[in-house]
Amino acid sequence: MREVVVLGVGMHRFGKTGDEAVGNKSVTELCRAAVDMALKDAGVSWRQIEAVSAASSRFSGGKGWGLNGNDVVEDLGGTGVPVYNLSAGCAAGGNAFNVGYSLVAGGIYDMMLVVGGEVMPRGMIQTSGVEDAADPEFLRQRCVGMPGPSFWATLARRRMHDHGTTEEQMARVTVKARQCAVGNPYARFRKAVTVEEVLASPYVSDPLRLFEICPVSNGAAAAVICSAAMARRFTRRPITVATSTVATIAFDDALPRSLAGPVPAGPSLHTEARAAVLRAFERAGIGPREIGFTELQDNTCYYELAFPEEWGLCEAGEAERLVEAGETAPGGRMPINPSGGFVSFGEATTAMGVFQIAELTWQLRGEAGARQVPDARVGLAQTNGLGGNATAAILKR
Amino acid sequence: MSELREPCVPGLFTEEGGASLLGARCRSCGTPYFPAPSHCRNPSCAESALEPQAFGGGGTLWSYSVANFAPPAPHRFDEPFRPYVIGVVDLDQGLRVVGQMVGEAADMRVGARVDLVVAPIYHEDGKAFTSWKFELSRGSREHA
Numbered sequence: 001m002r003e004v005v006v007l008g009v010g011m012h013r014f015g016k017t018g019d020e021a022v023g024n025k026s027v028t029e030l031c032r033a034a035v036d037m038a039l040k041d042a043g044v045s046w047r048q049i050e051a052v053s054a055a056s057s058r059f060s061g062g063k064g065w066g067l068n069g070n071d072v073v074e075d076l077g078g079t080g081v082p083v084y085n086l087s088a089g090c091a092a093g094g095n096a097f098n099v100g101y102s103l104v105a106g107g108i109y110d111m112m113l114v115v116g117g118e119v120m121p122r123g124m125i126q127t128s129g130v131e132d133a134a135d136p137e138f139l140r141q142r143c144v145g146m147p148g149p150s151f152w153a154t155l156a157r158r159r160m161h162d163h164g165t166t167e168e169q170m171a172r173v174t175v176k177a178r179q180c181a182v183g184n185p186y187a188r189f190r191k192a193v194t195v196e197e198v199l200a201s202p203y204v205s206d207p208l209r210l211f212e213i214c215p216v217s218n219g220a221a222a223a224v225i226c227s228a229a230m231a232r233r234f235t236r237r238p239i240t241v242a243t244s245t246v247a248t249i250a251f252d253d254a255l256p257r258s259l260a261g262p263v264p265a266g267p268s269l270h271t272e273a274r275a276a277v278l279r280a281f282e283r284a285g286i287g288p289r290e291i292g293f294t295e296l297q298d299n300t301c302y303y304e305l306a307f308p309e310e311w312g313l314c315e316a317g318e319a320e321r322l323v324e325a326g327e328t329a330p331g332g333r334m335p336i337n338p339s340g341g342f343v344s345f346g347e348a349t350t351a352m353g354v355f356q357i358a359e360l361t362w363q364l365r366g367e368a369g370a371r372q373v374p375d376a377r378v379g380l381a382q383t384n385g386l387g388g389n390a391t392a393a394i395l396k397r
Numbered sequence: 398m399s400e401l402r403e404p405c406v407p408g409l410f411t412e413e414g415g416a417s418l419l420g421a422r423c424r425s426c427g428t429p430y431f432p433a434p435s436h437c438r439n440p441s442c443a444e445s446a447l448e449p450q451a452f453g454g455g456g457t458l459w460s461y462s463v464a465n466f467a468p469p470a471p472h473r474f475d476e477p478f479r480p481y482v483i484g485v486v487d488l489d490q491g492l493r494v495v496g497q498m499v500g501e502a503a504d505m506r507v508g509a510r511v512d513l514v515v516a517p518i519y520h521e522d523g524k525a526f527t528s529w530k531f532e533l534s535r536g537s538r539e540h541a
């Protein structure tokens with residue numbers, strides 16, 4: 001395996017169709033802006049890219065909404081490069097990065113582009129719409145009616161029971177996230193909020209409120225990666241990819257994701273995320289306590305409390321105290337989502353894994369401005385995707 | 398009860414002989430399933446040997462949340478929409494099941510004893526379409 005580095009990154013500010021950030025730009029336009037920025041940042045021309053790994057939400061061969069890497073390549077000018085379209089729900093960006101990383105590490109290509117972007121359809125994401133009694137998701141919606149946020153709300157309620165977590169403590173996670181986003185020109189929500197404002201926002205799924213759940217967004221991110229040997233021709237301070245991993249859900253996962261499963265003997269954890277992150281620690285030879293900062297998938301503020309302890313970044317039940325003491329802010333002992341996270345960006349599904357690589361790169365270079373983690377040396381990124389997908393990556397300087 | 402009742406999806410649950418979910422259990426490894434799959438999915442199971450099993454009776458509320466807004470189709474509900482509680486219940490028979498709760502969020506608490514019931518979730522064409530739900534056991538209701 002060869003060492004792989006991140007040479008350049010780019011992003012298009014996140015927003016909602018029609019707003020000042022993204023207007024009516026197509027997903028190809030958003031991706032083009034992110035790719036142009038990444039190429040310029042890397043000092044690389046489009047013709048030097050040997051292959052493209054794209055996070056794709058579009059059904060292969062079909063039309064419909066969503067990113068398809070071939071459209072991005074056509075827009076940049078068809079050079080005949082191979083395009084890998086990766087589908088893994090909201091983990092697709094992480095998967096695309098992993099495939100790019102693996103192909104460069106394995107010596108197949110020297111220089112690759114990784115891209116993810118999305119223009120989300122309006123309203124709640126729906127299932128296929130086909131009334132199929134053999135489809136567990138159809139049964140879950142027809143027989144129970146469990147909207148997406150209520151899965152997270154159920155876990156948050158359980159945490160309140162296990163650790164005495166209060167609604168105010170959960171609100172403080174959003175307050176911290178928005179404070180970070182004030183200093184991030186790419187965030188969709190860049191206005192600070194108070195605990196009172198968060199607690200005054202309506203419940204989407206009690207105990208979780210509107211300001212505590214990420215909406216869907218439009219946005220894009222890109223990264224140029226290459227072998228360490230080739231990087232020497234372009235930069236004297238590349239960001240090293242310590243590792244990149246992918247995992248899927250395990251049989252003994254006890255979270256209420258479907259209709260029913262066995263009552264577990266032990267704790268109920270996110271097995272896909274945990275497997276991806278623990279595998280990353282093992283492969284990189286970097287332990288959880290050596291991680292300087294983390295970008296994790298905060299579809300809701302609950303995850304900033306639950307994930308760090310599921311991965312051993314802190315002790316079980318310690319997260320609330322760390323949040324209250326400001327230790328999860330960029331200047332704290334365990335900085336989480338200095339970018340502002342999904343709660344401040346909204347989720348442009350396939351962009352997110354690449355968005356995290358861009359933020360890690362800026363942080364490790366010391367280019368993150370007001371949200372900079374002091375002396376950032378090692379960063380962890382993690383995504384989760386529908387269908388039981390997860391990815392992790394560790395970057396270092 | 399005079400209204401005509403019909404399961405919202407046929408073949409998944411029954412009211413006859415007490416409310417129960419029609420699932421399966423693997424005789425080799427003991428894994429419970431609802432609904433019944435075509436074969437055992439336990440990667441450590443030596444040989445899939447599924448047999449039908451009905452799950453019902455009592456359990457413990459593992460956690461719960463509220464649907465404060467109406468979920469999109471294919472969910473169906475009676476207008477006007479009323480927020481409802483969704484429970485995750487650990488049945489004494491070893492199955493963790495998701496289902497609507499009978500009753501208000503204010504009465505719920507994690508760890509409460511509950512019972513499986515079958516009750517209407519929406520009405521259409523003069524009929525009540527039913528699903529499985531959970532109801533606080535009598536003792537739990539008094540303590541709530």
Ligand SMILES: [Zn+2]
Nearest residue numbers: 423426437442
């Ligand atoms: Zn078995």
